[in-house]
Amino acid sequence: MSTIRSPSSPSWWGAVRLPALPLQALAVDADEAVLVASPKQKVLCCTRRCEEEGVLPGMPLSTAQVLVEARVCMRDMKAESALLSAVCEQLYALTPYLQPFSARPGDEMSAEGLVLEMSRSVRLFGGEGPLLERLLLLLRNTGLHFCYASAYSAEAAWLLSYAPESERRSQQDHTSWFAHCVERVLAMPLAAVDVFPQHIAALEGMGFQSMRDLWRHWQGDGHLALRKRFDTGFIEWLQAVLPPREEAQHDLFSGVQARPAPVYEPRQDYEDGLHFDYPIPTVELLQAPLKMLLQNLGDYLLARQLQCSGVTWVFSDIYHNEERRSVRCVPLHRDWHLLYELSVIQLEQSGLPFEVDYLELREPCVSALQSQGQSLPLTSTTHGNADLQKALQLTTARIQARVGENNVFKVSYRDDAIPERATARVAVHEEAAQGPAQGRDYLTRPDWLFNTPIAIGEHQNALQWHGRIQLVRGPERIEGHWWDTPTLRDYYIAVREDHVRLWVFHDLDRQRWYVHGVF
Amino acid sequence: MTVSDIPESKAGLKSGSPSLEALLRRKDVWRGHSQAFVGQKAWDTGHDVLNALLLQRGWPESNLIELGQKHLAGTWFLLAPAASSLIGMAEACRGVLVLLNPPAEPYAEGLSQAGFVLDRVLLVQTRSKNDFLASFLELARSPACQMLMAWQPRQRLSYAELRKCQLAVQEQAGLYFLLRHHSALSQSSPASLRLNMHVEARSLQVELIKQRGKLPGAAVHIPLPDAWFSTGAYAGLMQSSDTPLYQQANATPWLSNNVLSLRPASGRAEKPSRG
Numbered sequence: 001m002s003t004i005r006s007p008s009s010p011s012w013w014g015a016v017r018l019p020a021l022p023l024q025a026l027a028v029d030a031d032e033a034v035l036v037a038s039p040k041q042k043v044l045c046c047t048r049r050c051e052e053e054g055v056l057p058g059m060p061l062s063t064a065q066v067l068v069e070a071r072v073c074m075r076d077m078k079a080e081s082a083l084l085s086a087v088c089e090q091l092y093a094l095t096p097y098l099q100p101f102s103a104r105p106g107d108e109m110s111a112e113g114l115v116l117e118m119s120r121s122v123r124l125f126g127g128e129g130p131l132l133e134r135l136l137l138l139l140r141n142t143g144l145h146f147c148y149a150s151a152y153s154a155e156a157a158w159l160l161s162y163a164p165e166s167e168r169r170s171q172q173d174h175t176s177w178f179a180h181c182v183e184r185v186l187a188m189p190l191a192a193v194d195v196f197p198q199h200i201a202a203l204e205g206m207g208f209q210s211m212r213d214l215w216r217h218w219q220g221d222g223h224l225a226l227r228k229r230f231d232t233g234f235i236e237w238l239q240a241v242l243p244p245r246e247e248a249q250h251d252l253f254s255g256v257q258a259r260p261a262p263v264y265e266p267r268q269d270y271e272d273g274l275h276f277d278y279p280i281p282t283v284e285l286l287q288a289p290l291k292m293l294l295q296n297l298g299d300y301l302l303a304r305q306l307q308c309s310g311v312t313w314v315f316s317d318i319y320h321n322e323e324r325r326s327v328r329c330v331p332l333h334r335d336w337h338l339l340y341e342l343s344v345i346q347l348e349q350s351g352l353p354f355e356v357d358y359l360e361l362r363e364p365c366v367s368a369l370q371s372q373g374q375s376l377p378l379t380s381t382t383h384g385n386a387d388l389q390k391a392l393q394l395t396t397a398r399i400q401a402r403v404g405e406n407n408v409f410k411v412s413y414r415d416d417a418i419p420e421r422a423t424a425r426v427a428v429h430e431e432a433a434q435g436p437a438q439g440r441d442y443l444t445r446p447d448w449l450f451n452t453p454i455a456i457g458e459h460q461n462a463l464q465w466h467g468r469i470q471l472v473r474g475p476e477r478i479e480g481h482w483w484d485t486p487t488l489r490d491y492y493i494a495v496r497e498d499h500v501r502l503w504v505f506h507d508l509d510r511q512r513w514y515v516h517g518v519f
Numbered sequence: 520m521t522v523s524d525i526p527e528s529k530a531g532l533k534s535g536s537p538s539l540e541a542l543l544r545r546k547d548v549w550r551g552h553s554q555a556f557v558g559q560k561a562w563d564t565g566h567d568v569l570n571a572l573l574l575q576r577g578w579p580e581s582n583l584i585e586l587g588q589k590h591l592a593g594t595w596f597l598l599a600p601a602a603s604s605l606i607g608m609a610e611a612c613r614g615v616l617v618l619l620n621p622p623a624e625p626y627a628e629g630l631s632q633a634g635f636v637l638d639r640v641l642l643v644q645t646r647s648k649n650d651f652l653a654s655f656l657e658l659a660r661s662p663a664c665q666m667l668m669a670w671q672p673r674q675r676l677s678y679a680e681l682r683k684c685q686l687a688v689q690e691q692a693g694l695y696f697l698l699r700h701h702s703a704l705s706q707s708s709p710a711s712l713r714l715n716m717h718v719e720a721r722s723l724q725v726e727l728i729k730q731r732g733k734l735p736g737a738a739v740h741i742p743l744p745d746a747w748f749s750t751g752a753y754a755g756l757m758q759s760s761d762t763p764l765y766q767q768a769n770a771t772p773w774l775s776n777n778v779l780s781l782r783p784a785s786g787r788a789e790k791p792s793r794g
Contacts, residue, residue: 388614392663399643399654407644412637413627423627432638435631447595447633449626472747493747499718500592501747517626518591519747 011261012128012150014135015101015157016087017113020045020145025079033070037061038108044075058109080112083144088114089266090138094131095121097261101158103194111194113146113161115154117261128177151181155195155240159211160184162192182243186212199234215242268304272296272361279318279355283347286356290343293361294336301366307331310365311339316358323353327401330393331367338394342401349402396428417480418487419449419516444476446503446517453514456504465515467497469504478505493519562694565600568739569725573712574732577601580692583685585708585728587701587715591622593723594698595633596743597716598668601694603634605665614665614693615639617658620651621670648674652683659687659695671699678707685709704728718743 018024022036022044033049041061053068061072084100091098091114098116118131125131132150139146149160163184188211193200208214218226218238227235274289294311301308310328327343400408405427412426413435426432456465463469474492481487489505496502503517561577563570570576578584578601588594606616616639618625627637643658645651651672658664667688676684681697688695701715713729722740729735 388663391661392615395657395661395663396641398657402653403643403645403650407646409642410637410640411625411627411630411642413631419626419628423624425624428641432627432640434637435628437631437634445629445632446626447599447629448591448623449629450623495747498590499720500590501718517629518623519593519596 011117011152012119012122013115013117013152013154013157014148014150015113015115015154015161016091016139017111017147017158017161018084018087018144019111019147021080021083021112022075023047024144025076025083026073028071028073033068035061035064035068035070035072036075037072038075040108042109044109046070075108084112084114085267087139087142087144088264090142091116091135092264092266094118094125094135094138096263098264099262101154103158104197113158115157117154118150151185152178152243153240155237156181156185159188159193159241162194163188178243185241185243186210186215190214195237196234199230202229211242214238218242268366270297270300270361270364270366273314274359276357276359279357280359281352281355283344283352286347286352286359287344289359291340293359294340294343297339297361297364298336301332305369306366307369308339308364308366311343311361312363313343314360314362315353315356316360317354318357321354325350328365329397338397342397345398345401400428417478419445419478420451420453421481423449446501446519448519449503449517450515453505453516456513456515458513463494463504463513465496465502467500469494469496469502471504475506491516560692562601562605564597565604566597566739566741568741569597572725572727572737572739574730578694579712580694581689582695582712583681583688583710584694584696585704585710585713586696586698587704587713587728588698589701589717593716593718594668595625595629596723597725597741598696599633599635602666605694606636606639614661614663615641616666617641617643617664617668619643619654619658619667619669620645620672621668645672648672648676652676652680655684656687659684659693660690662691664691664693666694666696668696668698671697671703675703675706678709682709685711 023034023046026034026036028034028047030047031049033047033053035046035050035055036044038044043055043057043059043061043064045057046055046064047070050064050068050070055064055067055070064070065072081100088098088100095116095118097118097120098114101113101115102110103112104110118135122128122131125134136148139148147161149157149163151157151160160181190200190204190208190210190213193211203214208217216222226238272293274293276289280286280289290313297308297311300306309331310326313325313327315323315325325343325346327339327346329338329342332338396408408428409425410428410430410432412424412430412432414422414424414433416422422435454465456463456469458464459468463471471492471494475490476492477488477490479486479488486509488508490508491503491505494502494504501519502515503519504513504515506513560580561573561575562580563577564573573579586594586597602616606614616635618640621642621644624642625640630637630640643654645654651669655667655669658667684695684697697710701717704713704715708729710729711731713727715726715728717724717726719740722742724738724740726738727735
């Protein structure tokens with residue numbers, strides 16, 4: 001085996017695997033018999049009582065239910081994500097370089113956890129040992145069942161988390177620690193690898209038993225054969241897990257080792273409020289406090305390079321009653337005036353619920369500032385388009401704040417033979433689909449359509465709908481939706497005695513006449 | 520307002536006095552001839568006979584245009600040529616067409632056939648007169664609104680409110696239409712152009728009620744498209760005595776959910792006379 005060169009300052013990665021995360025996210029009683037199932041009806045994990053009855057992860061749910069009478073819960077990804085975020089928030093106190101980790105992203109049976117890079121925090125916490133002690137203490141305090149391991153890369157640390165014995169990093173020099181990690185990684189059996197199961201199965205079929213076997217084959221020209229057989233993702237994983245080698249024709253590892261560590265961005269809660277000396281009864285008196293709070297928000301956004309697309313106002317009175325009002329708008333960076341305008345419009349429309357004693361600004365919808373490339377004003381067209389777009393957004397935001405979001409919309413074309421299904425309302429920010437274009441002279445379709453066709457009757461042997469109707473052109477047979485609501489109609493252009501042009505049809509199933517549109 | 524209406528103490532009768540000159544320079548003061556209004560920009564209506572009727576040979580920009588109508592019929596036929604040229608696909612740097620408080624929803628396929636870009640057509644439904652007025656003013660002042668078609672709400676708009684609308688539309692360069700029941704045309708209005716449209720057997724009649732710089736009273740007839748008329752052989756088909764009888768429809772309330780004519784004063788629907 002060629003000499004393994006230890007990097008001058010190796011990264012120190014820790015992996016925290018949470019095998020019972022699906023169970024603990026549901027907050028079930030550990031003494032109860034509970035099965036957590038995946039959407040594909042397989043057992044994800046279970047309580048100890050079920051394990052004693054022979055239930056194993058990955059087993060079909062029906063089989064598990066035969067073995068033990070247990071309560072079945074479906075996996076709650078949202079709860080797991082929230083729990084994982086809470087753990088990340090705790091560990092952010094130790095290092096900013098951490099992120100949630102999934103062995104097989106997209107696989108419902110994949111193990112979940114997180115990885116963190118701690119080499120840059122060693123000096124701050126007085127050495128590797130104290131830092132590790134602090135980390136383990138924080139993890140124990142979460143109450144979650146975890147498996148921890150550390151190595152020179154995130155993937156290697158994750159693999160070592162399956163090792164039977166726990167690892168404690170003491171005050172070792174880098175070289176000794178690195179060599180120790182390498183030995184542990186190479187000693188791991190391939191059966192313990194939980195990534196790329198098909199590739200691992202293929203390698204086991206070829207006779208590879210452990211990581212050391214793979215490492216031996218990786219030396220020399222063996223890696224070329226592996227590259228030909230397996231995809232880029234697996235090769236990158238191998239490069240990350242296997243130790244770097246001293247002589248390499250292609251310095252492949254350096255790229256992986258030099259990969260920047262992910263930086264975790266903790267959730268930043270922003271709250272700001274104002275107590276008033278006396279309860280405020282009108283919206284006019286509330287305008288100055290609104291401005292002040294929004295000004296503070298604008299400074300906060302500017303300092304953190306964030307943008308905001310809405311806020312929640314919370315009004316409280318002297319009896320501690322609370323009322324919330326949400327205001328949404330286009331993403332703003334520091335220009336808070338639009339939020340102020342929309343807030344005032346909404347308050348003037350709905351009025352204050354009571355005399356306000358405390359005003360609070362909560363839960364701003366903030367996100368990282370999107371870099372908006374500005375086109376050079378080389379032509380008036382490109383420059384004008386951006387200005388018009390912005391003006392339209394501001395105008396529609398103001399009108400929506402007044403009349404409601406549902407009352408500002410577009411009509412869109414749907415490819416359907418039945419007229420009332422061929423037109424639909426869409427929100428302002430969505431794109432309205434264009435229908436087929438024909439010359440104006442053709443004019444086979446009305447300009448206005450009733451949502452529901454209106455039945456018309458007959459009087460004195462003629463159709464009547466607020467006047468006598470005479471058919472002038474048609475019929476045009478329109479039929480469709482044989483699979484749910486069979487529709488068969490003959491459409492005509494008709495004229496009423498006051499010369500109004502109507503679009504009428506004869507429903508051949510119901511044998512009735514209807515008015516459907518106006519030209 | 521004429522010179523004689525201005526108090527002596529305020530205006531001064533001598534020509535050259537600053538306040539009188541400033542007054543006469545205003546664009547909305549009529550000085551007995553039309554020259555001041557000819558230079559305003561206008562959009563081709565798409566109907567030659569109508570262009571000949573209008574002073575600027577088209578729909579005047581930045582002006583409140585009132586359209587009186589008895590029914591919804593014929594509205595798109597009259598306004599579609601100008602609207603589609605404003606909002607059409609060929610023009611990249613264009614705003615939107617807004618329908619404010621329409622009595623019905625436009626038919627997407629019909630609009631597409633007429634050449635409209637549906638993505639540039641917005642609808643705004645208002646619940647009260649205050650909402651209508653506020654939305655009108657907001658849209659009129661927005662450069663993004665290239666054309667506005669607003670249907671008067673059930674409550675009648677006062678002269679002062681119409682004046683607000685007229686002043687608001689002067690801030691931007693677009694076409695602004697206020698559609699009202701034809702009986703509302705008897706009410707005085709500050710709109711610079713007032714027309715009454717009426718669908719007839721073979722044409723759409725457009726009568727000039729008011730236009731700054733031109734005497735009212737003229738009317739034109741815009742021929743309706745041939746596709747709206749019957750073919751000769753078909754005309755009498757439904758009138759034959761062999762036509763089977765159909766069930767009487769359920770009593771249909773006159774006030775349907777979407778469409779139709781408005782009662783003059785209060786904005787409620789009026790029952791048409793039955794022939």
